Amino acid sequence: MASLSLGLSLSRKKNALRNAAVERKNLLTVCRLSVKTLIDRSCFETIDDSAPEFVNFASILEQILSHRLKGQVTWFGYESPRSFWDYIRVACSKVSHSCICSIENMENVSSSRAKGRAWIRVALMEKRLSEYITAALRDYKTTRRFYDDGAIVLGEEANMLAGMLLGLNAIDFSFCLKGEGLDGTHPAVIDYTPYLKFTQSSDSISSDEEELRTLGSSGSESSTPENIGPPFIMDENSWYNKCKKVEQKYRLALEQKGYLEELVRLREAQFTESVSQNKLLLQRIEDIELNHKLEKEQLEYIIVELQDQL
Known part of the structure; x- marks a missing residue:
């Protein structure tokens, strides 16, 4: 019985590792395609909050940065959820001329998730999203403190992510930082339908x-x-x-x-x-x-x- 339970435990662990690897690969693949759709859309018009390609890209990036994000342990031993903005705020604090302080002091944005979504928009308008991600990933000690094992930002795929986002520097974005897209109460949901019928x-x-x-x-x-x-x-x-x-x-x-x-x-x-x-x-x-x-x-x-x- 002991050997049988041990075999089942090892099998479940292998399946969990395989599912985690498939999830990481799929998120990065769909992120790469979302960047392509954004670039194609930018050839015809300026990208703003109403563009479905951007809404999907923002949801994908939010899920990538939230993948296996640790919770915050309180004094009473309880674990409260965190947002990826808590990690970005610390890891990108040393970036020169960053927008971290201005977003932290925004009056109309209160929740941590809403601030993270505002940061994505400001970084895209500044054409520095890849620079922020690269600087955050270089701070491995902080990244290790915020994420569990198996997270995308802790693996080799993280370098691929920074390279994908570099192509967005050629796009002119225009966002309103008071719109519905900054609502921190709604979760980030990815629409996979456009990519299932995507043709290059x-x-x-x-x-x-x-x-x-x-x-x-x-x-x-x-x-x-x-x-x-x-x-x-x-x-x-x-x-x-x-x-x-x-x-x-x-x-x-x-x-x-x-x-x-x-x-x-x-x-x-x-x-x-x-x-x-x-x-x-x-x-x-x-x-x-x-x-x-x-x-x-x-x-x-x-x-x-x-x-x-x-």
Whole structure:
């Protein structure tokens, strides 16, 4: 029995580690695609709070920075939840000419989550979001203090995140820091639908070798050689172009597989929560029925006593 329980424990631990790795990979992949959609949208208009591409990107970045974030232990031993702004405020405090103090003193923004969302917008307008993230990740001691093991910002994927955000410096953003997007009461929800039907145009295929290396760094199945030799023939019917098209289709299929896995994980979490709520409701119903039965018996006993007195 002991060996069986030990085997089950090891199996559960391996599954948990695998699920955590899949979650990290999916969040980074969808973040990379959200940056691409933002860049494509910026070619036609200025990005503001009303753009669905930005709303989705802000939700993705918020979930990445909140991934396995530790709670704050109070004097009484209770653990209160934290926001990623608590980490950014400390880790980026030494960045020169930063916006940390101005956001901390904003009058219309009170909650920690709302301040974090305001920081994302200000950093994008300043074209310094990648700089802030890089400076925060360099402070490994502070990062280690705020995050648990397995967090995205503690792994090798953190450097990929800073590189992805560097492309946003070419976009002109315009945000209102008094809008509904700063409401700290609503959680960050990612809409995966646009990325499930995402198709990359031939004009936007830039640095394909770098993207394939980035995607293949987390698994051997998607790896690609670092150096691809120059094509001998550069017409449309060359083997080089055909190979590139096959690689692009394979990469898109692999990314969509990751999105579907993430959707399944979210649905499983929702199902588990629904089951637990159902159990609580059933327990409450049983308690109410038991109380009702006891009250009925007490009333019957009182009626019998009154009849005896009469």
